[in-house]
Amino acid sequence: MEKTDEELVKEYNVTGDTDVFEVLVRRYGKSIYNFIYRYVGADSYSNDLAQDTFVKMWKNIKKFDGNKRFKTWIFQIAKNTALDWLKSKHSKTFSEIEALMGLDEEYLFEVIDTEPLPDELVGRKELKKEVEQALVNINPEYRAVVSLHIFSDLTFQEISDITGVSVHTVKSRYRRALIMLKKHLMP
Numbered sequence: 001m002e003k004t005d006e007e008l009v010k011e012y013n014v015t016g017d018t019d020v021f022e023v024l025v026r027r028y029g030k031s032i033y034n035f036i037y038r039y040v041g042a043d044s045y046s047n048d049l050a051q052d053t054f055v056k057m058w059k060n061i062k063k064f065d066g067n068k069r070f071k072t073w074i075f076q077i078a079k080n081t082a083l084d085w086l087k088s089k090h091s092k093t094f095s096e097i098e099a100l101m102g103l104d105e106e107y108l109f110e111v112i113d114t115e116p117l118p119d120e121l122v123g124r125k126e127l128k129k130e131v132e133q134a135l136v137n138i139n140p141e142y143r144a145v146v147s148l149h150i151f152s153d154l155t156f157q158e159i160s161d162i163t164g165v166s167v168h169t170v171k172s173r174y175r176r177a178l179i180m181l182k183k184h185l186m187p
Helices: 005-015 018-040 043-063 070-089 094-101 105-110 125-135 140-151 156-163 167-185
Strands: none
Touching: 005 018, 005 043, 005 070, 018 043, 018 070, 018 140, 043 070, 070 140, 070 156, 125 140, 125 167, 140 156, 140 167, 156 167
16 A cells, blocks of 8 residues: 555654655656646746755655645645745735736626636646646736646645635635636637
8 A cells, every 4th residue: 555645754754765755756746846837937947946845845854744734735835935936036026916907805706707717628638738828927826826726636725725825815816817817718
């Protein structure tokens, strides 16, 4: 029987066996890279940021709380690594961007749309690339939520744990992202 992530972390922390650590890297390498790629929208930096994520994991693995899910923890490290890179690349804060766009919480809850949402379109193979390209054009906070939910198959609660914001905020960002994606995908 295959060991859980949490069991592997515990074993690594006790034995220091690098083979155990490599199992974790192999399990999450591709999904962390894909998440970061979608989050930052820059293939040339995604590999380095994914590697940085695993270095941070290695440095902090002794601090991992065994009562929590490892998957959530590693994606949180990836999100923070990507976010730090984005902040160093951009001079405007996300709240400034939201203010410039005039986004309002109440407005988003009133949007009623009967057209198919982008997350429904992702399942269609021919549109996957278009969705990924459209993701690059939306706010990184929203991009992260969509990437984690659609492509990494995480629940809103897990995304909340990763991002450090409430489930309500995660759902709000998801709705905003879908609205923005729809504008990019549907003329």
